Amino acid sequence: MADRMPYVPDTSGLRIPASLLPADGRFGSGPSKVRQAQVDALAADAPTYLGTSHRQAPVRAVVEEVRAGLATLFSLPDGYEVLLGNGGTTTFWDAATFSLIEERSEHLSFGEFSSKFAAATRAAPHLAEPLVIESDPGSHPEVVVDDTVDTYALTHNETSTGVMAPIERPRGADGLVIVDATSAAGGVVVDPAAFDTYYFAPQKSFAADAGLWLALCSPAAIERIERIAASGRWVPPTLDLKIALDNSRLQQTYNTPALATLHLLRSQLRWMLEQGGLSATAARCDRSAEIVYGWAEASAFARPFVEKPSMRSRVVATIDFDEGVDALGVAGVLRRNGVVDTEPYRKLGRNQLRVAMFPAIDAEDLAALCACIDWVVGALD
Numbered sequence: 001m002a003d004r005m006p007y008v009p010d011t012s013g014l015r016i017p018a019s020l021l022p023a024d025g026r027f028g029s030g031p032s033k034v035r036q037a038q039v040d041a042l043a044a045d046a047p048t049y050l051g052t053s054h055r056q057a058p059v060r061a062v063v064e065e066v067r068a069g070l071a072t073l074f075s076l077p078d079g080y081e082v083l084l085g086n087g088g089t090t091t092f093w094d095a096a097t098f099s100l101i102e103e104r105s106e107h108l109s110f111g112e113f114s115s116k117f118a119a120a121t122r123a124a125p126h127l128a129e130p131l132v133i134e135s136d137p138g139s140h141p142e143v144v145v146d147d148t149v150d151t152y153a154l155t156h157n158e159t160s161t162g163v164m165a166p167i168e169r170p171r172g173a174d175g176l177v178i179v180d181a182t183s184a185a186g187g188v189v190v191d192p193a194a195f196d197t198y199y200f201a202p203q204k205s206f207a208a209d210a211g212l213w214l215a216l217c218s219p220a221a222i223e224r225i226e227r228i229a230a231s232g233r234w235v236p237p238t239l240d241l242k243i244a245l246d247n248s249r250l251q252q253t254y255n256t257p258a259l260a261t262l263h264l265l266r267s268q269l270r271w272m273l274e275q276g277g278l279s280a281t282a283a284r285c286d287r288s289a290e291i292v293y294g295w296a297e298a299s300a301f302a303r304p305f306v307e308k309p310s311m312r313s314r315v316v317a318t319i320d321f322d323e324g325v326d327a328l329g330v331a332g333v334l335r336r337n338g339v340v341d342t343e344p345y346r347k348l349g350r351n352q353l354r355v356a357m358f359p360a361i362d363a364e365d366l367a368a369l370c371a372c373i374d375w376v377v378g379a380l381d
Helices: 036-049 057-073 088-099 112-123 219-230 241-249 259-275 278-298 327-336 363-380
Strands: 081-086 105-109 131-134 151-155 176-180 197-200 212-217 302-304 316-321 352-356
Touching (some): 036 259, 057 081, 057 259, 081 241, 088 176, 088 212, 088 219, 112 131, 112 151, 212 219, 212 259, 259 278, 278 302, 278 316, 278 363, 327 363, 352 363
Parallel strands (some): 105 151, 151 176
Antiparallel strands (some): 081 212, 197 212, 302 316
16 A cells, blocks of 8 residues: 655645734844834935935935944944945955954854854965864854964854854953854944954844945954055955945945945934933843743743753744644744744754844734744644
8 A cells, every 4th residue: 555645734724813913023034124114214215315326425424324323332432433335244254354364263153154254264265274163053162262363253143043152352362353243233232342343234133124234343453454455465345344444434335335225224223222222222132032932931842942041042033843843834824924034044954933033023023923823833733
C-alpha cells in the first residue's frame, strides 16, 4: 500500500476575531513600521521638497536637523560628529574596511550580520587576516584584547537571532571600537564613551526607508579617517569616509540620497525627542520586550530562543515553537489576517517567529499579537 501523504489542514478560511487583532499589524524587523504621522508630514511637504536638489537649502536643512537630532538623542560629547552616506549598513562595512581599519580588526561573530562584516575584512587584500571570535546562535562571545588589533568590531544587536550584547570599551585595548547598531540604535541606551563609531541604518528603530547609513564618530575615529585618507591608500569615492565626513559637514551626502528617507527619519527623530529622548524610547522597547518574553515563558508551546535573559534583545524577539506547532503555518495565518512579517530569519532555519519591538511599535499591539498567536495555535490544534 502506498504511503499516505501527511495531512495538511486548510487554514485559508481561518479568521482571527477582530477583537483580538492589533491596531497596527506590522511587526517586521526591517523595513519596520512607519508611523502614519511621518507619512502625513512627508505628504504635506512633498510639493516643495520631493524632486528638489539635495545640495540646496531645503534638503540640507533636513540633513542638518537629522545630524543635530542624533547628537542630542545620543548625548554625544563635544568632538563627536554625525556622518551619513548612501547604501546602508552593508555599504558601511565596506567603507570601514577601507577607511577605519588600519591593519587588523577583531570581530565578534554571533549571527548572519556580524559574520558578514568579518567576511568583508577577510577578503580585503590590504588588510591582515582578521581575528574572528565566534559563538553559537542564541549567545554572544566576549572580546579578547590583542595587541595586533587596531579596530574592534562589535554588534549591539544581532537582528538575525535576537541576541543583544553589551557595548563596553575593552579594558586595556588601544584600538578603535566600532559598533554595528543597525537594529539597536534608538531603542537601547548606549554610552558614547564606550564606542568610537556607532553606525546604523534608518529602517528599524528610526522608522524610515533603507538606503542610508549614519555613523556617530568620536574624535579618535575622525582622526583615523583623516589619517588613512592622507596615507595614499586607494579608496573608491563612494566608500571613502573622508569624503563622507567632508560632505556631512556641509549638511549633504556625497551622492544623491532618497529624500523621502531623510524626511521620514527627521520626523521619527522629532517624535523620539518629544517622547523624552533615548531613555524614553528604550523604555518603550523594554515594556514591549517584557510583554513578548513574558508571554513566551508562560506559554505551553513557545519559549524564548535566547536562553539567557541578559542576552535577549529588547528590540527583536525570537520565539521558538514546539515541534507540534508549525511556526511558518502560524505566520501564514497571521499574514492572511493582516498581521505581517513575523516569519523567522530565513538562514537561521528554526521553527520560530521573529517579532520586532522597535519604539514605533505600541506595546498594546504586541500584547494583541501574542493573543492572536494563541488563538491561531488553538484553532490549528
